[in-house]
Amino acid sequence: MSLELRGISFNHPSAGPDSGRLFDGLSLSVAPGEIVGLGAPSGAGKSTLLRIAALMTPADAGSVIIQGQEYGPGSPVGRHIRRSMGVVLQSPRAAADPRLRLGALICAPLSFRDGSLRPRPQRYERELAELAEWVQLDPALLWRYPHQVSDGQLQRAMLARALALEPDVLICDEPTAQLDPGTTSSIMGLLADRAASGAAVLIASHDGAALATVAHTMLELTQINQPNPG
Amino acid sequence: MSRPRPLPLVLLGLILAYALLVPWLQPLDPRAVDLSAVLQAPSLQHFFGTDLLGRDVWIRSAQGLRMSLLLALFASVVATVLGLGVGLLAAWRGGVVDRIAMRLVDVTNALPHLLLAVVIVALWRGQWWAIVLSIALTHWTQVARIVRSRLLAERTADYVLLARASGASSAAIWCTHLIPAVAPQAAIALVLQLPHAIWHESSLSFLGVGLPPESASLGLLLEDARGGLLAGAWWLLVFPAGLLVLVSWSTAALVDTAGRRRGRRAFPKLFARLFARDRATLSAAGSATAELPVGELQVGAAIQTSSLDVFLPSSMDPGTTSRVLRGINYRAEAGAINVILGASGAGKSLLLRTLTGLLPVGAHFSGNISVHGSPRDAAGLSRARGTETVLVPGSATTSLNPVRSIATQMRQTLKAAKRSSSRTDVLNALGAAAVEESLAGRYPHELSGGQAQRVALGLGCAVGARILLVDEPTSALDARTVELMEQLLRAQAAAGITIIMVTHDLALARRIADYVAVLNDGEVVESGTAAEVLGHPQHPATGSLLGVPA
Numbered sequence: 001m002s003l004e005l006r007g008i009s010f011n012h013p014s015a016g017p018d019s020g021r022l023f024d025g026l027s028l029s030v031a032p033g034e035i036v037g038l039g040a041p042s043g044a045g046k047s048t049l050l051r052i053a054a055l056m057t058p059a060d061a062g063s064v065i066i067q068g069q070e071y072g073p074g075s076p077v078g079r080h081i082r083r084s085m086g087v088v089l090q091s092p093r094a095a096a097d098p099r100l101r102l103g104a105l106i107c108a109p110l111s112f113r114d115g116s117l118r119p120r121p122q123r124y125e126r127e128l129a130e131l132a133e134w135v136q137l138d139p140a141l142l143w144r145y146p147h148q149v150s151d152g153q154l155q156r157a158m159l160a161r162a163l164a165l166e167p168d169v170l171i172c173d174e175p176t177a178q179l180d181p182g183t184t185s186s187i188m189g190l191l192a193d194r195a196a197s198g199a200a201v202l203i204a205s206h207d208g209a210a211l212a213t214v215a216h217t218m219l220e221l222t223q224i225n226q227p228n229p230g
Numbered sequence: 231m232s233r234p235r236p237l238p239l240v241l242l243g244l245i246l247a248y249a250l251l252v253p254w255l256q257p258l259d260p261r262a263v264d265l266s267a268v269l270q271a272p273s274l275q276h277f278f279g280t281d282l283l284g285r286d287v288w289i290r291s292a293q294g295l296r297m298s299l300l301l302a303l304f305a306s307v308v309a310t311v312l313g314l315g316v317g318l319l320a321a322w323r324g325g326v327v328d329r330i331a332m333r334l335v336d337v338t339n340a341l342p343h344l345l346l347a348v349v350i351v352a353l354w355r356g357q358w359w360a361i362v363l364s365i366a367l368t369h370w371t372q373v374a375r376i377v378r379s380r381l382l383a384e385r386t387a388d389y390v391l392l393a394r395a396s397g398a399s400s401a402a403i404w405c406t407h408l409i410p411a412v413a414p415q416a417a418i419a420l421v422l423q424l425p426h427a428i429w430h431e432s433s434l435s436f437l438g439v440g441l442p443p444e445s446a447s448l449g450l451l452l453e454d455a456r457g458g459l460l461a462g463a464w465w466l467l468v469f470p471a472g473l474l475v476l477v478s479w480s481t482a483a484l485v486d487t488a489g490r491r492r493g494r495r496a497f498p499k500l501f502a503r504l505f506a507r508d509r510a511t512l513s514a515a516g517s518a519t520a521e522l523p524v525g526e527l528q529v530g531a532a533i534q535t536s537s538l539d540v541f542l543p544s545s546m547d548p549g550t551t552s553r554v555l556r557g558i559n560y561r562a563e564a565g566a567i568n569v570i571l572g573a574s575g576a577g578k579s580l581l582l583r584t585l586t587g588l589l590p591v592g593a594h595f596s597g598n599i600s601v602h603g604s605p606r607d608a609a610g611l612s613r614a615r616g617t618e619t620v621l622v623p624g625s626a627t628t629s630l631n632p633v634r635s636i637a638t639q640m641r642q643t644l645k646a647a648k649r650s651s652s653r654t655d656v657l658n659a660l661g662a663a664a665v666e667e668s669l670a671g672r673y674p675h676e677l678s679g680g681q682a683q684r685v686a687l688g689l690g691c692a693v694g695a696r697i698l699l700v701d702e703p704t705s706a707l708d709a710r711t712v713e714l715m716e717q718l719l720r721a722q723a724a725a726g727i728t729i730i731m732v733t734h735d736l737a738l739a740r741r742i743a744d745y746v747a748v749l750n751d752g753e754v755v756e757s758g759t760a761a762e763v764l765g766h767p768q769h770p771a772t773g774s775l776l777g778v779p780a
Contacts, residue, residue: 043666
C-alpha cells in the first residue's frame, strides 16, 4: 500500500494565533516497499506529523491518502484500513496500558481482529513467540507488566504489537531511541524486511546515521514549516 | 504499597461476626416481651442490659446491626450500579447525553437528601426495598462523577488512541482499557458508600419512617433509647450508637488504605513525586546546599556501592523476588561526569532508581550504598533525594505534571530549592536547558518528546542537588540540541555537581564522559576512566557495545 500526505496544515490549539502554524501545506508520499526517513530538529513536529499520518490526530486542513483512498479531517476510517497500519509511538510508557502484561499488549491487535473483546495471549502463543524473536525480546518478559520492564524493552514490545498484523503501512516514531547500537541496527533491519515485502514505511528518528542505513529517501522537516523560528 | 491496616480489618471482622453469629446462636423473637426484666443494667446475663420491653439489648443490637448492614450493602450496590451506568453513558455518548446526565447529577445533589428519602419511604411505608431505593437514588451521583471524569481522562490516553488507530472496535477498547481503568475506583466508591448508607438508614428509622417498629435496626434501637434515657438507661443509647460509630470508622479506615494502594499507575508520576518531596523538605534543601561551597572540586566518591544486590518481585510468583542487579561495586567520582553504558535491559535505569531510593513496590536491595561518604539505608536514600540527589527520569513526557505549564513547574521547583523565582529567573533556568521562551506557557502534552526532555533536565538542574542522576537525557534529541545538553551538563560538572548519566549514545559518551562503567545483564563488567574503558575495552560485552572486539 502507499501512503501520502497532501497539503497538511496543523497548529497546536493553545499555541496562539501569532506563533504561526506547525505545518502549512506540507506534502509527502511513501510508495509501497519504500522506507522514508524523517529527520528534524527537536520540536519541529515529527511526532505530530506521524500522528496525523496514522490517522490518530486530525489535521486542520489537508488529507491523508492510503491506497488511493482520501481521508480528510473528520472523515470516517474503516477498521480494515486501520488494521493494515502499524503504529509505534514515541513514548512506550504512554502507549502501553499499565494494566496489561506485555504478551497481552502485543497480541491485542490479533485478538481484536479475531473478534475478542479482551486480548487472549494464550491463544496466540505461536505468534507471540515469533514476534518476540523478531524484536529480540526475551519471551519471559511477555508475562511482565510495563512497569516491570525497561523503556527499551517496552518499545520493542510496542514494535512487536505494531508488526503483529503484518501491516502494509508502518509508521514508527523514534522506534530505537531507547536502544543500544546493536539492537538498533537489527530493529532497522526488521523494518527494512517489512518494506521488502511491500509495506510503505515512514520512520522518524533523530538518529540520522542509523536511519540512513535503511531509508531510501531522507526528508528533513525544516524550520520552513515554522514561520517563527527560534 | 501500604498494606491494609490491621486494626480496622480486625474490628470489622469482629463486628461482622457479632452481627451474623449472635442472632443465629441466640435467636430472640422481637415480639417476645418479658416485663419482669425491664430496663436492667448491663450484667453477665445481659451484656448490654435490657430495654423497655425486657428484651436483651446485646441480641437486639446484633439483629439491628445485621439489618442495617444488609440494607446499607443493598443500597450501596444499587447506588454504585446506577452511578456506574450514568457515568459510563455520559462519557461514552458525550454531547447532549453527557450534558443531560450531568445536569441530572446537579439536580439530585441540590435536593435535600433526607427529605427526598422521607418522601420515597413514606410512599411505601415499612418496605425494606423502599429504604434501599431512597438511599440509592440520593447517593449515586458521586460514583457517576468519578466514573465519568476518570473515563474522560483515559479516553484520550495514548494507549487508547493507539488501540483505536490499530483497528480495535469500541467494544474491545471499553472491555480492554476503559472498564479496567474505572473498576477499582467504582469498587472503592462502593465501599465508601457503606457507612453513608448505614447512617442514612439509621436516620430514617430514627425518624420513624423506616422499618416497622418490631423489627430491629440500629436506627430503631436509637429511637427506642429515647424513652429509656429519661429513666437513666444509658445502655440503650451507648451500645447501638457505639456500634454505629465503630462500623463507620472501620469501613472508612479500610477504604482509606485501599485508596492509597491504587499505586500501580503512580509509577510514571515519579518525577512529580520527586518535586513534591522537595517542597516538604524545603529548609533541609536550603541548608544542605548552603553548607557546600559551590565550585569547590570535591575529591573522592559522590556515591559508592559495594556488593549491591537489587531484588525485584517476580512477575510469575508474587511471593518471591528475583535478583536483578548482582554484586554491583560502583563508584561515581565527585564533580565528574560518570557515564553508565549497557545494552537495553541491563539494569541501568534500575541502578539509578536504587541510588535515589525510588525502587518499585516490593523491591529491595542488600549491600552498601554511601552518598558523600556516609552509608544510607533505603529510607536514607529517599531522604537524600531532592536535597543531595536528584533523578531526571528517561520518559520525560510522562514524568512532567500534566496540569501545570512549564513555567509554573519551573517556578515551583525554584521556590522549593529556595532560589529566587521571578519571571526572568524562570526563563533563565529554562533557557539553560535550551528551552525557548515561547514554550514556557505550554503544557507538557503540547511539547515534543525532545522538548519535554530538555524541560525535565532543566527542572532537575534547578533543584540544586549536588548529585544529578540523568537517565537517557538525549534519546529524542537532534544533534544540535544534544550539543546544548552537553554544554549544560559540562557546566553543571564544572560547578562541582556530580553527574551520573545513563545513555545509549556512544558518541555522546565519548565526548563527555570522565568515567565510564559498563553494565551487562545486571553486573558491572567494566569500569574506569573514559579513555581506559572506551579505548581499550576488556570485556566482550563492552566490545559488542562499542562494535569492536575486546
